[in-house]
Amino acid sequence: MKHNISKIALLCGLATVTSTFAQETVFSGNLSTQAGVGLPNTHHNKGDFLLGQTTFDGTIKSYLDEAMVYVNAQIVHDALGSLSTNGSSAFIADDGTYALKLREAYIDWKGEMLALRVGRQIVSWGKADDIQITDVLNPRDETNVVASDYNESKLGIDAVRLSLLTEKTQVDAYWIPFFTPSILPHAKGNPLHTQVFPEEIDGIEISYPEKYDDYKLPEKRLSKSELALRASAYTSVADLSLYGFYGWDDVPLMKYNPNVVFDDGEDMPATSYSIDVTGEYKRMYMIGADAAIPAGDFVFRLEGAFFPKRHFQTDANSQLFKYPSETGPESLKKNQALGLAGLDWTPSGGWTITAQYVADRVFDYDSDLERKKFEHQATLSIEKSILNETLTIMASGALDLWDFSTASELELDYKLTDAITLSLIGDLYLEGPDGKDGLYGEYRDFSSVTFKGKMAF
Amino acid sequence: MKNTSLKLLSATLLIAATSFAQSANEIAKKVHDLPNGKTSSSTISITLIDKNGKTRGREIASYTMKDGTTDKTVLVFKTPRDVAGISYLSYDYPDKADGSTVDSDSWIYLPAMKKVRRVSGSSKDDDFQGTDFTYDDLGNRNLSKDNFAILGEEKVNGADCWILEAKAKDSKAKISRRVSWVDKKTFVTYKGEYYDKQNRLQKTLICENIKQIKGYWSTQKMTMTNVQTNHKTVYEVKDLKYDEKVNESFFTVSALEREQIK
Numbered sequence: 001m002k003h004n005i006s007k008i009a010l011l012c013g014l015a016t017v018t019s020t021f022a023q024e025t026v027f028s029g030n031l032s033t034q035a036g037v038g039l040p041n042t043h044h045n046k047g048d049f050l051l052g053q054t055t056f057d058g059t060i061k062s063y064l065d066e067a068m069v070y071v072n073a074q075i076v077h078d079a080l081g082s083l084s085t086n087g088s089s090a091f092i093a094d095d096g097t098y099a100l101k102l103r104e105a106y107i108d109w110k111g112e113m114l115a116l117r118v119g120r121q122i123v124s125w126g127k128a129d130d131i132q133i134t135d136v137l138n139p140r141d142e143t144n145v146v147a148s149d150y151n152e153s154k155l156g157i158d159a160v161r162l163s164l165l166t167e168k169t170q171v172d173a174y175w176i177p178f179f180t181p182s183i184l185p186h187a188k189g190n191p192l193h194t195q196v197f198p199e200e201i202d203g204i205e206i207s208y209p210e211k212y213d214d215y216k217l218p219e220k221r222l223s224k225s226e227l228a229l230r231a232s233a234y235t236s237v238a239d240l241s242l243y244g245f246y247g248w249d250d251v252p253l254m255k256y257n258p259n260v261v262f263d264d265g266e267d268m269p270a271t272s273y274s275i276d277v278t279g280e281y282k283r284m285y286m287i288g289a290d291a292a293i294p295a296g297d298f299v300f301r302l303e304g305a306f307f308p309k310r311h312f313q314t315d316a317n318s319q320l321f322k323y324p325s326e327t328g329p330e331s332l333k334k335n336q337a338l339g340l341a342g343l344d345w346t347p348s349g350g351w352t353i354t355a356q357y358v359a360d361r362v363f364d365y366d367s368d369l370e371r372k373k374f375e376h377q378a379t380l381s382i383e384k385s386i387l388n389e390t391l392t393i394m395a396s397g398a399l400d401l402w403d404f405s406t407a408s409e410l411e412l413d414y415k416l417t418d419a420i421t422l423s424l425i426g427d428l429y430l431e432g433p434d435g436k437d438g439l440y441g442e443y444r445d446f447s448s449v450t451f452k453g454k455m456a457f
Numbered sequence: 458m459k460n461t462s463l464k465l466l467s468a469t470l471l472i473a474a475t476s477f478a479q480s481a482n483e484i485a486k487k488v489h490d491l492p493n494g495k496t497s498s499s500t501i502s503i504t505l506i507d508k509n510g511k512t513r514g515r516e517i518a519s520y521t522m523k524d525g526t527t528d529k530t531v532l533v534f535k536t537p538r539d540v541a542g543i544s545y546l547s548y549d550y551p552d553k554a555d556g557s558t559v560d561s562d563s564w565i566y567l568p569a570m571k572k573v574r575r576v577s578g579s580s581k582d583d584d585f586q587g588t589d590f591t592y593d594d595l596g597n598r599n600l601s602k603d604n605f606a607i608l609g610e611e612k613v614n615g616a617d618c619w620i621l622e623a624k625a626k627d628s629k630a631k632i633s634r635r636v637s638w639v640d641k642k643t644f645v646t647y648k649g650e651y652y653d654k655q656n657r658l659q660k661t662l663i664c665e666n667i668k669q670i671k672g673y674w675s676t677q678k679m680t681m682t683n684v685q686t687n688h689k690t691v692y693e694v695k696d697l698k699y700d701e702k703v704n705e706s707f708f709t710v711s712a713l714e715r716e717q718i719k
Contacts, residue, residue: 024719028538063719070716110706110717117715124572151570163711170711234710236548236562239575292575294560299575346577348631350584388505388688389587418513418537456539 029058029457035079036146036450039428045445050191051146052079068108074101081189084143086181086212089155096187104156115163120156123174125230125243127290127301129381131358133338134243134288134305137174137228139182139250143190145443147425147450155180169233176226179218181281182250186211191446205274215252216280224248243288243305252279253311255330256319275320282311282331301342301356309333318368328368335363352383376401377439390415403438406430423452481605484621487644488637489600493673494699497521500535501694503588508687513537515586518719520703526551528597529708533718542568544713547578549596556601566713573714582631589660589681589690591632594651602626608636613647616640632659645674659685671699 036051062069081096090101106119126134130150138154164171185192197208218224226247261272288305311331319328342356356379365373381396397408410426431441503515516535528549544566550559561578603623618638634652649662666677679692
């Protein structure tokens, strides 16, 4: 008996040693804390904290031969209670102060020419910086505009990705069985909450959905799955990609339902009038393409997407008052085209300069739509590292070329040590010269200055 | 007759000058073409030391492969942790027959963006990741960018060396002149001096731990000191292996994106 136990122990030991040699596991993480306060021009937000979060972010990568397991999760404390969920990306405390987020968790395997990735994953499509053109696979956490980061706001999707790989080409096919919606600012403590979900307008009470499952979500059925395809080629002349997507729009379309109460009968004046808002997610299709073309110190970037018969939100007034006997539709189906031309310039001296022009057009436009027929904007970003890359200065801005509203950000990152970075971030949103909101004016009360400390380990 | 003698003297001087220049070019070519294996893998350890003696460290996994005349390189940052996983792939091509350079094809993968970006392959005189080395200092600077001359001979650490000068043809180059002490036998560089646009000494290079590994001469420690800022970078190559099997799929854009390169 003793002999057998010894044998088993030896075998277990050998197995452990073998697996230790074959397997390599790497843990990395960071702890960040940030606080942002409203600038003097932010009206009721002046001097208020608009951001207060501490985040522990941990990543485990475990390699076993040609396979890898990757897990990235976060524990977040939010002093403002501004956190909410979409039912799958995060588990949130009732008061919005704590979150446990599973950002990515997948198994990756690579063979000779085929590769497979199964599980929650973040995918980046397109050549645009911080602007969504073809990058439609991942929904976003849209609960914050203060010191927000486009890439950090992406939420993982539960998907199966099958890839065909050659030296200079790559074809990825995605099956996304479960729909993941964007996270909306439902928490009462979220500074964006009252702006996105106002409790009343002109004295009329409005009741919005209070949480993610108050919306009409796609059923969890095979027929409601999402599918996507990307084909890319990398050559000396250019990197080229083609994209196709059949899925769901990540943001719900709102239906404004009047709720009229006649205490004394319908022929008497109404005693109360309120609006009940419901929301529904709609199907979306997209085809797109992009290119990155190097030329000396420059890289030119092009990206375009076409969304056939996309659902666009109609405005509340047209829904409520345009049709005498019933409310109007919450959306209209229109074709949409988006295009981007960008330029990266890396002159010597540690400078990085990027500029982009983005145009967005809805065809067969209807004035009931909440958005404009044509929107276009230009972005500029300048980055410079100095003092042997201990101090990085980044200035970026977006100019809405229709109403001339602007969003601009200045960020200073100082490396106190290799592991610790201290950042000062200023965000400024301005409406257009005639007081028009345009693309960015509605965020004017979220102009802020944020202090951030981060330690990586 | 006097005129003929002068002509003869001029011709002799011209021939001497030409042969001296050719010799400098030949040395430069031999330094440039030092064999370094069909494949290599190593861990690069970089220590940055500021004027107060404060140090910062970086560790990078490096893989190289020759594919025909193309040199393929993959670098993966291991530390510091905030840049861990950033990966860089480049394909470097030889000069054209007319001596003009061919831009590299370069991509960078940024884990925070989950995206591979095409990057410009032409700018090589920028500092490499905040160090005192430029990309050119660490790579194989194209010979067509410089005019070469031999300034003399000197012993360094017991080795007889040529003092080889490389003057940048581009008058706007950040480093206008590079002077290297090149071992006459092995054509390995033992030390160097780098001069700025105003021809003032800017950086000094000391090469140590020079050994033959699998028959290839390898410099495993380089210290570059910026004498103008008193900042110093120590660049060490560890676990250097040549001609061993490396995973060829590492040298693809899709490998960068999949974060499969360890």
